[in-house]
Amino acid sequence: MAKYILRRLVLLIPILLGVSAILFTLKTLTPGDPARLLAGNNATEEQVNAKREELGLNDPVLVQYGRYIFNFVTKGDLGTSYRSGKPIVQEVLPRLSTSIKITFGAVIFGACIGVLLGIISALKKYTWADSLVLVLSMVFQSVPEFVIGLLLILLFAVSWHILPANGIETWKGYIMPMMCIGLSSIANYTRITRSSMLEVLSEDYIRTARAKGQTERNITKKHALRNAIIPVAQSIGNQIGTAIGGGMVLETVFGVPGVGKYIVDAISNRNYPAVIGGALIIAIMLTLINLLVDISFVLIDPRLKTTIISSNKSAPKKKAA
Amino acid sequence: MSEKLLDVKNLVVHYETDEEVVEAVNGVSFSLNKGEIMGLVGETGAGKTTTALAIMGLLPDRVANVIEGSIEWEGEDMLKMSKAQMRQVRGKKISMIFQDPMTALNPTIPVGEQIAEVVMLHEKCSRVEAMKRAQDMLAMVGIVPERYKEYPHQFSGGMKQRIVIAIALACEPDLLIADEPTTALDVTIQAQILDMMRNLQKQQGTSIILITHDLGVVAEMCDHCAVMYAGEIVEHGTVEDIFDNPKHPYTKALYESIPSLDKKVDRLHVIQGMVSDPTCLPTYCSFADRCEECTEACKQGDPTTVHLEGEHTVKCFKYCGKE
Amino acid sequence: MAKRHTPAMERIEKKNAKRKKEYRSTPGREAWKRFKRNPTALVGLVLVCALILVAIFAPLLAPYDYAEQNYGAMLQKPGPGHPFGTDAFGRDIFSRVIYGARYSLLIALFCTLAALFSGGLLGIIAGYFGGTVDTVIMRIMDIFQAIPMIMMAMCIVSVLGNGIPQLVAAVMFCSMPTMARNNRAAILRVRGSDYIEASEAIGVGRVRMIVRHMIPNAVGIMIIFFVGFLAVSIMIMSSMSYIGIGLSAPTPEWGLILNEGKMYMTSAPYMMIFPAMMIMITCFAFNLMGDGLRDAFDPRLK
Numbered sequence: 001m002a003k004y005i006l007r008r009l010v011l012l013i014p015i016l017l018g019v020s021a022i023l024f025t026l027k028t029l030t031p032g033d034p035a036r037l038l039a040g041n042n043a044t045e046e047q048v049n050a051k052r053e054e055l056g057l058n059d060p061v062l063v064q065y066g067r068y069i070f071n072f073v074t075k076g077d078l079g080t081s082y083r084s085g086k087p088i089v090q091e092v093l094p095r096l097s098t099s100i101k102i103t104f105g106a107v108i109f110g111a112c113i114g115v116l117l118g119i120i121s122a123l124k125k126y127t128w129a130d131s132l133v134l135v136l137s138m139v140f141q142s143v144p145e146f147v148i149g150l151l152l153i154l155l156f157a158v159s160w161h162i163l164p165a166n167g168i169e170t171w172k173g174y175i176m177p178m179m180c181i182g183l184s185s186i187a188n189y190t191r192i193t194r195s196s197m198l199e200v201l202s203e204d205y206i207r208t209a210r211a212k213g214q215t216e217r218n219i220t221k222k223h224a225l226r227n228a229i230i231p232v233a234q235s236i237g238n239q240i241g242t243a244i245g246g247g248m249v250l251e252t253v254f255g256v257p258g259v260g261k262y263i264v265d266a267i268s269n270r271n272y273p274a275v276i277g278g279a280l281i282i283a284i285m286l287t288l289i290n291l292l293v294d295i296s297f298v299l300i301d302p303r304l305k306t307t308i309i310s311s312n313k314s315a316p317k318k319k320a321a
Numbered sequence: 322m323s324e325k326l327l328d329v330k331n332l333v334v335h336y337e338t339d340e341e342v343v344e345a346v347n348g349v350s351f352s353l354n355k356g357e358i359m360g361l362v363g364e365t366g367a368g369k370t371t372t373a374l375a376i377m378g379l380l381p382d383r384v385a386n387v388i389e390g391s392i393e394w395e396g397e398d399m400l401k402m403s404k405a406q407m408r409q410v411r412g413k414k415i416s417m418i419f420q421d422p423m424t425a426l427n428p429t430i431p432v433g434e435q436i437a438e439v440v441m442l443h444e445k446c447s448r449v450e451a452m453k454r455a456q457d458m459l460a461m462v463g464i465v466p467e468r469y470k471e472y473p474h475q476f477s478g479g480m481k482q483r484i485v486i487a488i489a490l491a492c493e494p495d496l497l498i499a500d501e502p503t504t505a506l507d508v509t510i511q512a513q514i515l516d517m518m519r520n521l522q523k524q525q526g527t528s529i530i531l532i533t534h535d536l537g538v539v540a541e542m543c544d545h546c547a548v549m550y551a552g553e554i555v556e557h558g559t560v561e562d563i564f565d566n567p568k569h570p571y572t573k574a575l576y577e578s579i580p581s582l583d584k585k586v587d588r589l590h591v592i593q594g595m596v597s598d599p600t601c602l603p604t605y606c607s608f609a610d611r612c613e614e615c616t617e618a619c620k621q622g623d624p625t626t627v628h629l630e631g632e633h634t635v636k637c638f639k640y641c642g643k644e
Numbered sequence: 645m646a647k648r649h650t651p652a653m654e655r656i657e658k659k660n661a662k663r664k665k666e667y668r669s670t671p672g673r674e675a676w677k678r679f680k681r682n683p684t685a686l687v688g689l690v691l692v693c694a695l696i697l698v699a700i701f702a703p704l705l706a707p708y709d710y711a712e713q714n715y716g717a718m719l720q721k722p723g724p725g726h727p728f729g730t731d732a733f734g735r736d737i738f739s740r741v742i743y744g745a746r747y748s749l750l751i752a753l754f755c756t757l758a759a760l761f762s763g764g765l766l767g768i769i770a771g772y773f774g775g776t777v778d779t780v781i782m783r784i785m786d787i788f789q790a791i792p793m794i795m796m797a798m799c800i801v802s803v804l805g806n807g808i809p810q811l812v813a814a815v816m817f818c819s820m821p822t823m824a825r826n827n828r829a830a831i832l833r834v835r836g837s838d839y840i841e842a843s844e845a846i847g848v849g850r851v852r853m854i855v856r857h858m859i860p861n862a863v864g865i866m867i868i869f870f871v872g873f874l875a876v877s878i879m880i881m882s883s884m885s886y887i888g889i890g891l892s893a894p895t896p897e898w899g900l901i902l903n904e905g906k907m908y909m910t911s912a913p914y915m916m917i918f919p920a921m922m923i924m925i926t927c928f929a930f931n932l933m934g935d936g937l938r939d940a941f942d943p944r945l946k
Contacts, residue, residue, distance in 0.1 A: 018787030026803050135684065138935070142927035144879040146886050147920045150902070150909070158910050204424035210379055211419075212439040212488065213412035222438075226429045245792035249883045263795065264887055267802040279799055283790045337652040347647045388650060552647075602647050623647070 004298070008291055017069070019283045024065050027276045034272070037082050078277035083269055088277035092259055096281065098168065099251070099258035102177050103243045107236060109182035110243075114189025115232060121190060122197030122228075123220065133190060141187030145246040148180045149253040166255040177254050181246045185239050192235050196228040203227075230297070237293040241286055325395075326495060326528055327376070328352040332390035334371050334380065334552075341600040345371040347552040347607075348390070350626075353496070353545075358522065358529040360539035360560070362575075363549035364596055369532045370420075372549075373498045376530075377417050378407040413443040416489040417498040421505045422482035426473035432484050433459070433469025436491050443492045458487040462517060479510035486518065493525050500532045515542060536579060540564055545632070548572050551597050551607035554626075558633035568635040570614045606638070614639065675864065675940040685936020691929030699746040706739035710896040721914065728918045731904060740896040741918050747897050748878055748926065751808055755877035756870060758816035763823025764866070770824065771831030772854070781824065789821040794880055798889050806892045814890070815877050823869070830865040834858050864941030868934055875930035882923050898923045 035052035036043070043051070052058055056067060071077040078088045114137070121133040140148070156176065157165035163172050200206065201224055209223045248260030255261070259278050266274035334346040346368040353359055361369050374380050376392055378399060392399045394410065402410070416439075419425045427435060436455035441448065456466035462483040464476075473481060482502065489497055499518065503511035519542060522529055531542055539546050540560060547557040548571065556569040567573050577590035594611040597603065603610070609619040618638045627640040679685050698705060708714075714734035722729040728737040770781040788796070796818035804810035834840065835858065843857050882899030884890040886906075891897050893904065898919040905915030 014783070015787050015790055018784070019790045022787065022791070023799065026799055030803050031805070131684070134935075138931050139924075139928060142875065142931050143920075143924050144883050144886075144899075144927070146883050147902075147923055150906070150916055150920060154909065154913055154916075158913075204419055204421060205427040207379060208419060208425045208485070208488065209427070209438075211377060211411055211417045213408040213410070213442050214438065215408060223427050223430070227427070241789075241792045245794035246883075248792070248795055248798070249887055252887045260795075263798070264889070267798055267889055270802075272802070275799055275802055279791060279795055282792065282795060286792065287790050333648060335648075335650060335652070337650070339656075341656060342650065342653045344647055386650075386652075388648060604647070607647075 001298075005295060008294065012287060012291065015287060016284060019287075020069060020072075020280055021065065023276045023280055023283075024068055027272050028061055028064070030270075030272045034082065037270075072280075078280065079273040081266075081274045082271045083266075083274070088274050089281075091274070092262060092278050092281050095257055095259045095262055096285070098256060099244070099247055099260060099282075100285070102174060102181070102247055102251070102256065102258065103240060105174060105178035106181035106185070106243050106247070107240055109178055110185035110239070111189050111232070111236060113182070114186040115193045115229070117186065118190040118193025118232075119197055119220070119225070121194045122201065125194075125198060134194075137187035137190040140183045143184065144249075145180045145184050146249045146253050148183055149176065149250050152176045152180060153253075168256050173254070173256065177247070177250045177256055180250050181243045184246065185243060188235060188239060189232060192232050193228065196231045197224060200224045200228045233293070233297050237290040240289050240293070244282060244286060324355055326353050326355050328391075328393040328396075329372070329376070330391045330393070332372065332375060332392065333388040334368075334375055335386050335388055336371075336384050337386055338384065343599045344602050345385075345552055345599060346375065347602070349549070349552070349554055350390075351547055351554060351557060353528055353530065355495070356522075356526050356528055357545060358531060358543045360543035360546040361530060361532045361549060362534060362536060362539055362546060364534060366596055366599065367549040368552040369549055370500055371552075373417065373500050373530065373532055376498065377411060377415060378402075379411075379417075409443075412439045412494070413492045414494055415496045415498065416492070416494040418482075418485055418489050418500065418502045420501045422478055422485050423505065425485050426481055428473055431470050431472055432476070436469075436484070436488050439488055439491050454491065455487075458491050459484070461490075461521070462487045479506055479514065482506060482510075482514055483517070486514070486521075490521055490525065490527070494527060496528045496530065497522075498530045498532070501534070502531075503535075503538070504533070511538075518542075536564075536575065548575070551599065551602060553607065553636060554634075555608065555637070556633075556635045558629075559631070562629075562631065562633040566633075568629065568633070568640060569637050570612045570639075571608050574613070671864075675937075679936050679940035682936045682939060684932050685940070688929045688932025688934075688936055691925065692933055695745055695749060695926055695929065698742060699749045702742050702746045706736075706742040708736040708739040710735070710740045710743040711894045712736070712739075721912070729912070729914045731901075731915055732908065735894075737901070737915060737918055740901055741898070741922050743896040744898045744901060744919065744922060745926075747895060748881065748923075751811065751881055751897070752874050752877045754808075754812045755815040755819075755881065756873045758812050759819040759823050759873060759877070760866070760870060762816050763820040764827045764869075766820065767824035767827030767829075768831050771828040771835060772858075778828075782828070785821040785824045788817075789825075791818075793818045793822070794883060797880055798884060801884065801890050806890060808891070808895075811881060811884070811890045815880055818880075819873065819876070823873070826869050827862075827866065830862045830869075831858065833865075834861045837861075864937075868938045868941060871930055871934040871937055875927040875934070878923065878927055878930075 033048070033052075035055060035057055036048050039048045039051045056064055059067075068079070071079075076089050078092075080086060081088055081091060084091065117133045117137060121130045124130050143151075152163075153165045153176070156163040163176055164170070167173050206219060206223055209219045214222075244260070247258065248264060250256070251258040251260035252264045259282055263275055263278040263282075266272075266278065329352065330350050332346055332349045333344075336343040336345055349368070349372055351359070361372065363369050371380070371385070374385075375387060376399070380387070387400060390400075394414065399407065399410065426432065433452060433455045436458050437448070437451035440446065440451040440454045444451070444454075446454070452469070456469050459469055460466045464480060464483055464487075468476075473484070476484065482505075486502070497518075502518070503514050506514065515538060518529070521527070529542075531539070533539060543560050545558070546560050546563045547554045548563065548569065549555070550571050556563065556567070556572045563572065567576060571592075574590070574592045578592060580589055592611055593613075597607050597610065605622055606612070606619045606624055609615050612619065616638065624636050624638045624641060626634050626636045628634050629640065679689075712735060714730070714736075716734065718730060718732060718734040720726055720730040720734075726736050726738060728741060730736055731740075766781050766785070770778040791799075797814040800814035800817055801810055804813060840853070840857060843853060848857065881890065881897065882902070885897050885899035886903045888903055891900050893900065901919040902916055905912070905919070908915055
C-alpha cells in the first residue's frame, strides 16, 4: 500500500510540471509589459529597463520558467501581485481554506442528496417517483450555478432576509454558496448511483442473497449499496474539480473572499502573475485531492487492494477493465 | 411410500414485455418426495430455470407472471404465501445453487460472512455462533476454514462453487435446487462437485432438483428424471425408465445426439430444425415440427400426458389410448 | 398461435395489427423508435426545435433591435409595450432575450464543434492507434484535466481578451481533456468488439475499417456528446460573461444580460428572471434530448 502511494506521488511530479508549464506559457503570452506596469506610469525608459532586468524578463522563456519553478519549490514563491506588490502565495493561502471549506461542504451536500435520490430512483425504477427524481435532478443540472445563486439570493436574502447575500462574516454566509454548487452536482450523483444500483441489483449475487431469504431492505443496505457506491466514489474526484470551477463563479456572486474571487478579480485587473499563481495552487490542491480519493477508493474495494498489493504491474490494467 | 415434499401442479409462467409474450413454462406438473433426487433435463430455453425460480419465488418482478397452477410445499401453496412467509422458506427450507459461481458471490463481503448471513437469518444464534457454523460449512465443502475472512476473488471457480453450495446447505434445507451447478466448471472439478453434493445429500437427507442438460450427470445422480421441451415436461419417470426405455421421440433423439465412445460415427445425429419460438408456440404439439415420427394427429391438437407403467409418463400422441 | 392466451397477448396482437407494413430494422431506426417512446426526450426535442426557430427568426420575432437604446423608457416593468420590461438603457429585454437565443446558440454550436474537432480528433487518434501515441496524448490530457474547466477557460480568455473567437478558443481548450477521454473511450469500446476483430481477421483495409465499421458504431455515442456539450458550453459561456469575462456589451448573450441586470436585483428582479429562465430552458432542453439520445442509442445504459 505504501509503495502504491509512493508511486502515485512520484507520478504527480510530471503532472504538476505540465500544469505549471501550461499556465506559465499563458502568462508569457499575455499582452502588455509587466515591467512597465510595475514601474508605474511615470517611469522613464531606464527605470522600466532596470525593472525588466530585475524581474529577469530579458532572459529566454525557458530560463524564466526554470526560475519560476525553482523559486516555487525552494522558497514557495510564485512572484508578486502587480496590484498589491505582496507575494502571491501569501495572498492566496489564507483564502484557500475558505474555498476548501465551501468545496467540501458542497461535495458532501451534493453527494448525500444525490446518492439518496439515486437509490430511491433505482429502487422505484420506472415509476413516477423515478421520473420525478430524474427530471428534478436534471433541472438543477441545467441551471448554471450562478443562476441558482441569484435565485437563492432573491429568495433568502432579498425577500425573506434569512441569509446574508454577501460575505462570510458568519457561518450563515457559507450556506448559500455550498447549496448552489451542491444542487447543481446532484444530477451527476443521482445518475451514477441509479445506474450502478440498477446494475448491481441485477447481479447474480443479489439473487443469491434473495435465495437466502434476506429481506429487500437488507439486500439494498448490505449487498447492493456497498458495490454500487464504488463508481460514485470514483466520480467524486471529478466532481471536486467541477465544484472548484463553480466555486470560482459563486465566490464572485456571493462576495466570498476565496481563491476563486481572487483569480476573477485578478483577471479583471489584468494582474496576470496572480491569475497564474492562483490557478497553479488550485491545480495542485485538486491533484492532491484526487490522489486522496483514489487511495480511499482502493480501501473500499477489496479487489483493487489485493491487485495493487500483490502485483504492481497488473494493477492499472485491472482498473481499466 | 415416503411423504410428498413438493408438488407442482400445472404451472404456467409467461414473461410479458411491451413487445412480446414469452411462454416459458406451459403446464408443468411434478412432485418430489423426501430424500429424492430429481433431474430436470432439456435444451437451453426449455424453461428449466424458470421453473426453479418459480419454486423459489424469485421470478423477476413485473416481467414474469404465473398464469396458472400451484406449487405446494408440504401441502401449502407457496404462490399464495406472503413475501415474509416466502423469506422464511427461502434459504431455510428450500435453497438454490446458481449456474455461475463466478458472479453468485458478493465481491465486497468476505465469504465467511456470506455463509454466516444465511445462518443468522434463519437460526436464532449470535454472530459468533454463525461465524463458527460458517467455518464448519467451509470445512465440510473442503475449504480450509481459516480462509473465511477472504474475499470471493481470492478463490478459484471450483472453490467458489463449493462456497455457494456451503451457503445453500448451511441451514440444512429440505430441498436443494441446483441449477446447472457444474456447467461453468472444468470437467475434473465437475466430478468433485457432484460427488460432494451426493455425499452431502446422503448425510443430510436433502431432496435435490438437479437442473442440467447433461444426461450423463442425471444417470449418475438422480432417482427420477423429467425431460423438458418448450416449457413442457414431455417425459417423466425413474432414471431406469428414461434411460432404458425412452418413449418420447424427443428423448430418443436426445440420446442419439450423444457421441458414443464405443461406436465410430461419421456424423453425430442432429435434431432437425430449431427449438420452437417461445413467443409463438404452435397450438398443436410443440415438438411436431421437428419430430421424425410426426403424424397427421400431431398437427391437429396438443397431446395429453399419458401414464405408462409405474411412474413413467409421456406427452405424445403415439401412446394415446395405449394406457 | 399460442398454448394459452392471456390479456397481454391480445394487447400486443392488437398493436401489431395496427402496424401496416413490415419494416427493416436498422440500429438508427431502432434508436428513433426508442427515442419516440420517451416522453421527456420528445419534450427536449420540441424545445430545442423551438429555440432554433426563435434563433433563426429573431429579427421577425423581436419588436426592437437588441442594441436600440430608448432613454424615454428606462427600467420599465413588464407590460404591454415591453413584455419583459426594459433595462437601464431603455433596451427592450424581450428583444434582447430573443436575439440572445441567436448568439448563445450560435456561440455554443461553434464551441461544441471546435471542442469535438480538437478533443474528439485527439481522442479518436489515441483510441485508434493506441500504444505510444495513446500514452502521450492521454498524459497531456491528464495535465490539462488538473485545471478545472471553467478556470482554464477564464485564464485563456484573460490572455486572449474578450470576444467571440477568443471565447470559442477558450472553451475548446478547456474541454479538450473531457472530449478526448470520452471519444477515446467510445473508439476503444468499438475497437475492442468482436466484429472489429472479425473484420481484421478477414483482411478489411484500414480506411474501410474506420469508415465502414468503426464510425457508424461510434456515431451514436458522439451525437450524445455533441448534444450534451451544447448545454455545457452554454453554461460555461453564460457563467463567464456573468462575471464579466469573455464577451463584452452590447452582445445580447444571456449571461451578459444577467450581468447588466445584477445592479438592479432588488428593484427590478424581472431584468434577471427572464434571461435566467432562458438559460435554464435551453440547457434543460439539451440535457433532456441528450439523455433521451443516450437511452435510445444505448438502452443498456439506462
